[in-house]
Amino acid sequence: MKVTNHEVPENVIGEAVNVLKELFSMPTEEITKEANASGWVYMGSTTFAVKGAHLWRDNIKHPCHPLEECLQNWPRKPIRYRDVMSAYIREIRRLGTRILDLISEGLGLENGYLERISRVQFMTASNYPPCPDPTLALGLLKHLDHSLITILFQGNAEGLQVFKDGKWIGVEVVPNSFLVNIGTQLEIISNGKLRSAEHRVVTNSEEARTAIATFINPSPDSIIEPAQTLVNQSNPPLYPPLSFKDFVIASKAFGPYTNSIQNGLPSKNYA
Ligand SMILES: O=C(O)CCC(=O)C(=O)O
Numbered sequence: 001m002k003v004t005n006h007e008v009p010e011n012v013i014g015e016a017v018n019v020l021k022e023l024f025s026m027p028t029e030e031i032t033k034e035a036n037a038s039g040w041v042y043m044g045s046t047t048f049a050v051k052g053a054h055l056w057r058d059n060i061k062h063p064c065h066p067l068e069e070c071l072q073n074w075p076r077k078p079i080r081y082r083d084v085m086s087a088y089i090r091e092i093r094r095l096g097t098r099i100l101d102l103i104s105e106g107l108g109l110e111n112g113y114l115e116r117i118s119r120v121q122f123m124t125a126s127n128y129p130p131c132p133d134p135t136l137a138l139g140l141l142k143h144l145d146h147s148l149i150t151i152l153f154q155g156n157a158e159g160l161q162v163f164k165d166g167k168w169i170g171v172e173v174v175p176n177s178f179l180v181n182i183g184t185q186l187e188i189i190s191n192g193k194l195r196s197a198e199h200r201v202v203t204n205s206e207e208a209r210t211a212i213a214t215f216i217n218p219s220p221d222s223i224i225e226p227a228q229t230l231v232n233q234s235n236p237p238l239y240p241p242l243s244f245k246d247f248v249i250a251s252k253a254f255g256p257y258t259n260s261i262q263n264g265l266p267s268k269n270y271a
């Protein structure tokens with residue numbers, strides 16, 4: 001789902017992209033040192049070789065809830081990072097609330113049903129540098145987002161693909177727009193009416209791509225199950241009830257980041 005009329009000021013998005021580009025252009029050793037000293041995660045492309053595939057991206061992740069507390073552990077450099085990214089996250093929260101309310105309405109759920117359990121849990125930003133041979137690397141392996149919704153700003157370069165009707169389909173880039181992905185948790189609540197689509201990122205040899213994904217998740221203690229109003233005798237629940245916390249633990253949805261993402265803890269407290 002593409003959102004163009006989103007009222008997020010263009011300069012808030014532009015500043016966020018610029019500050020991230022600046023961060024990613026810092027020397028790898030410096031970013032790694034910074035990340036270890038505070039509470040966020042950094043992975044440079046050279047550290048990736050997952051399941052035999054080479055991934056061509058630099059990536060940072062940090063928790064965003066509760067915002068005022070989390071941002072104390074965000075990158076200290078570039079110096080304006082915290083101001084710029086917290087302004088961005090506040091706008092995404094506002095946009096996310098509106099979208100969740102519209103989805104609640106569309107599904108026929110009571111007002112605020114989704115918004116009440118949701119929070120902007122974490123942000124992950126990626127830099128996909130130009131890749132000398134895009135046939136040998138992927139930007140990001142295929143996956144589902146385990147969110148309610150993910151609000152993605154995909155910059156100005158294409159690369160995102162969605163698996164549809166047995167094929168990978170490129171998602172076109174519309175300047176200054178967001179893409180809203182349905183996460184698995186919303187698929188469950190909608191009892192399968194809304195589907196979470198598998199997606200991945202491919203690389204290109206010409207231009208760098210900067211993308212910002214913000215995950216609007218259920219709070220850890222909320223019980224995720226098909227909404228009562230969507231279930232009846234001819235539409236039995238397709239998914240069992242499970243707290244989001246238990247889902248994350250059972251599915252290892254966020255791997256080593258689970259603690260950090262679930263509780264807003266600094267990344268060094270992973271284990
Ligand atoms: O970089 C992108 O366009 C997609 C990122 C993504 O799918 C994710 O972080 O879950």
Ligand SMILES: [Fe+2]
Nearest residue numbers: 143144145199
């Ligand atoms: Fe994703």
